[in-house]
Amino acid sequence: MSSPIYVAIDTPDLAKAQHLAGQVRNHVGGLKLGLEFFCANGHHGVHEMMKFGLPIFLDLKLHDIPNTVAKAVQALHGLEPAVLTVHAAGGRAMLEDAKAAAGTKTKVVAVTVLTSLDNGDLNEIGVNGAAEEQVTRLAELARDAGLDGIVCSGEEVALVKKIWPDGYFVVPGVRPAGGAMGDQKRAVTPREALDRGASMLVIGRPISQAEDPDQAARAIEATL
Numbered sequence: 246m247s248s249p250i251y252v253a254i255d256t257p258d259l260a261k262a263q264h265l266a267g268q269v270r271n272h273v274g275g276l277k278l279g280l281e282f283f284c285a286n287g288h289h290g291v292h293e294m295m296k297f298g299l300p301i302f303l304d305l306k307l308h309d310i311p312n313t314v315a316k317a318v319q320a321l322h323g324l325e326p327a328v329l330t331v332h333a334a335g336g337r338a339m340l341e342d343a344k345a346a347a348g349t350k351t352k353v354v355a356v357t358v359l360t361s362l363d364n365g366d367l368n369e370i371g372v373n374g375a376a377e378e379q380v381t382r383l384a385e386l387a388r389d390a391g392l393d394g395i396v397c398s399g400e401e402v403a404l405v406k407k408i409w410p411d412g413y414f415v416v417p418g419v420r421p422a423g424g425a426m427g428d429q430k431r432a433v434t435p436r437e438a439l440d441r442g443a444s445m446l447v448i449g450r451p452i453s454q455a456e457d458p459d460q461a462a463r464a465i466e467a468t469l
């Protein structure tokens with residue numbers, strides 16, 4: 246079985262991205278390319294990273310009116326990433342149109358509440374109630390809109406699995422025991438995230454900033 250770990254390649258530098266992917270390719274199940282990489286390197290960069298033969302998670306977190314998001318998804322044709330993100334807060338019509346615009350080879354998953362937010366941050370943007378309530382609400386919306394799954398933290402994944410048993414659950418903000426949190430606020434360990442029902446673990450800095458990324462990926466893999 247392939248590893249559930251997708252390494253987050255957060256750099257605008259294609260050569261650095263290729264170097265990191267080359268170091269960890271045997272100990273991860275896929276490569277996650279986000280806004281930083283895509284803004285700098287576009288389709289060309291994704292094509293270059295596809296050469297590693299690993300599935301690509303294109304994390305663009307699209308969030309706009311339905312027509313704009315659908316056209317943006319269409320503009321990705323030719324890349325056919327394994328997984329693509331949109332923001333659940335874009336609403337039902339946006340989610341439905343994003344899914345309809347994606348090819349059948351791409352799982353469209355909705356970001357619920359970013360793992361960098363805690364309940365206080367949510368309150369500040371007008372969401373009263375705990376992260377788990379908001380994640381559950383948005384998971385139901387994504388499920389009913391026909392999406393493949395959601396992005397949430399390891400703190401909520403067991404809860405959403407109950408209401409969406411066959412959903413695909415992407416869990417970022419994962420930290421090995423004692424690891425630096427950085428800007429993440431709702432983090433669990435890789436083992437905990439898997440035990441609670443994660444389908445994919447997104448791990449960036451604990452691997453990419455390690456002195457030896459390959460060794461770091463292997464050490465995390467060994468805890469799963």
Ligand SMILES: O=C(O)c1cc(=O)[nH]c(=O)n1[C@@H]1O[C@H](COP(=O)(O)O)[C@@H](O)[C@H]1O
Binds near residue numbers: 253254356359448
């Ligand atoms: O969609 C994501 O991947 C994502 C959603 C979220 O709620 N939180 C989150 O951290 N991410 C991404 O997951 C990665 C986490 O990176 P590290 O904190 O370095 O492990 C980054 O690439 C984020 O963009």
